[in-house]
Amino acid sequence: MTAEVQPVARPPFDAELRAGLAVVGGMFPPTITPDLIDFMRVSYAAPPIEDLLVAKGIVCTDDVVVAPDGHEVAVSVLRPKDAPGERPGVVYAHSGGLMFGDRFSGIDLVLDWVSDFGAVLVTVEYRLAPEHPHPYPFDDMYAALEAAASRAGDWGLRRDRLVVAGASAGGGLAAGLALAARDRDGPVLRGQVLDYPMLDDRGTTASTHQFDGIGVWDRVSNETGWTALLGDARGTEAVSEYAAPARARDLSGLPPAFIDVGAAEIFRDEAIAYADGIWRAGGDAELHVWSGAFHACDIFAAHTSVGRAMIRARNDWVERIIAD
Amino acid sequence: MQELLGRIARLDPSASLGLRVIACFDELMVGNVNTRALLAAAASLAGCVAGFHSETPAKTVRIDPRGHHAADVRPEVDPAFQQDASDGLTVWLERNGERQPNDAIVLERLALAVRMRHGRGRESDHRRDLSLLLDAEVDVQARCVSAITLGLRPGTRYRVVCAPLFAVWPEHPQGPEDVVATRFGAIHALVLPASAHEVAAVPSGVGVATEVEDLHHSFRTALVALRLCDPPAVGSVLADDFGGLIGLLADAPDGSFQPDVALVDAVMAYPWGAETLSSVVRSHSLRQAAREAGVHHSTMQSRLETVNATLGFDPFEGYGRTRLGTAYLVWRLRHSRVLDLPAPTATPRGS
Secondary structure (H helix, E strand, O other): OOOOOOOOOOOOHHHHHHHHHHHOOOOOOOOHHHHHHHHHHHHHHOOOOOHHHHHHHEEEEEEEOOOOOEEEEEEEEEEEEOOOOEEEEEEEEOOOOOOOOOOOOHHHHHHHHHHHHHHHHHHHOOOOOOOOOHHHHHHHHHHHHHHHHHHHHHHHHEEEEEEEEEEHHHHHHHEEEEEEHHOOOOOEEEEEEOOOOOOOOOOOOOOHHHOOOOOOOOOOHHHHHHHHHHHOOOOOOOOOOOOOOOHHOOOOOOOOOOEEEEOOOOOOOHHHHHHHHHHOOOOEEEEEOOOOOOOOHHHHOOOOOHHOOOOOOOHHHHHHHHHH | HHHHHHHHHHOOOOOOOOHHHHHHHHHHHHOOOOOOOOHHHHHHHHHOOEEEEEEEEEEEEEEOOOOOOOOOOOOOHHHHHHHEOOOOOOEOOOOOOOOOOHHHHHHHHHHHHHHHHHHOOOOOOOOOHHHHHHOOOOOOHHHHHHHHHOOOOOEEEEEEEEEEOOOOOOOOOOEEEEEEEEEEEEEEEEEOOOOOOOOOOOOEEEEOOOHHHHHHHHHHHHOOOOOOOOOOOOOOEEEEHHHHHHHHHOOOOOOOOOOHHOOOOOOOOOOOHHHHHHHOOOOHHHHHHHHHOOOHHHHHHHHHHHHHHHHHOOOOOOOOHHHHHHHHHHHHOOOOOOOOOOOOOOOOOOO
């Protein structure tokens, strides 16, 4: 018997990113328990974006779409001010663990696609757990996707060049949208951008257990998020694949996927498994696993070498899919 | 990251952003990152372009807050936002307008980090005064000079308070403070008058009171006290409560052979183990331990029979008390999670 606590073996954080954690930890603690949800709703609320939109030459129009239960979901349609006519469209699901954040959280990176590639971005105020468990967040997102197709003319979108995108919890929602659009003969998608997506409610991967109490979004935070979304059903066979796409049995017939994830975060293994599942099913996926990267380090520390490389690789892929 | 610093300040107006800037650059220096990475961090923290110029070889680097290169032409820079890093090495922030609260500390840390990266000044000790003061290896005269520089008076007694960077400070006492590198990572250290027995910070450890030349000892006891915290139940620990024992704990090597700790481990394996030992070490009898734990004395009696059998000694008899008490504290230190787990506020403040 030993009285020593064995340290967990895990890949190290990149030095620039470790420095970034000294700042990030002050507003986004590694371990988020249910009693911190209110704190995170304040801490992770997006800052005002008006100045940024002006600087990037982007016009923002607010609208609503109607969810299956009649709820009016707020959306913002962001387009380049000097690009008339119908433009490629991106339906975007924001990050925030399904419990916090708003449709402008982490948006600056996605705005590059509007300013640089002339895309029209539809970003969605989906309802948040635990007040609104599954299927509300997913249904809100799907309503926005259907509206992007059915109201393409109003919003100035090209129906034939639509992609879904999302980060973290939003990445999981975007993956769910691609599955549902396939299953329901919904809008035809040209691509799905899944940034360090939250795909698996079971929490059984090796990477989930490597980052406890460290970095951004640890095992406990993930349990908090999934429990908020699924309640007692978390981890059981009752969980829908639209809520937790890692549970999908059939990954064929999906649009090309771009998946990126950090080597030093809990979602590493589920992201790799999802890309692998798409390949096995004969699909198209591009997977990037970034050495030394903690969860969402491109949002929190875009200035770092790893952050820049992540953004560049993603933007190259998006440009290939959507640019004229 | 400037925007993140702003969020932290809005969440907690008393938060020391300067400490976070210092910790950020400390990590960059430990990581031995290049000039571009240092400039990118400075630009990101300040929210404006950060620049570097070396005379030989002649080179200018300018990096924007997103980490991208700006044109490598050296602009006119307000001398107030420029600092010599070393002979022939200059760094600056391209701030147009008012000085921002963190500009001075960002520029100072950037200059230091660039100097180190370029191999200048590796000969001498560039640690700041508080780090020198708290290091027993540093010559006592040098420590006294550091103390005086920090405004501490020789012959007066002080205490060192230790906290993680993530600690929550409902109120922030005034005293010399800094981020100090320890083998547990960067620790926030603060020096307070000896009369300060309690601080509100969670988690935090308050060291024993000493004169300035022994503050390294106060620091070590504060670090042990901090590691004994277990928030929310135990938010702050005062080293004085453990008298001379805490000095022994501070001196005990990490991996030292402690057979009694292995025995405590065996007791802790029982679902009732932690609660029972915590009650026993604070009690003088079985009945008092039962009251402390809030269980019937017959329950405590049967648990104690198991404890005695597992330990091989009676924790209420003679040296048994000392053995259990000491092993229990070492066990807590070895299982301490207080430095891994930050303790943010459960409810947002200032919002």
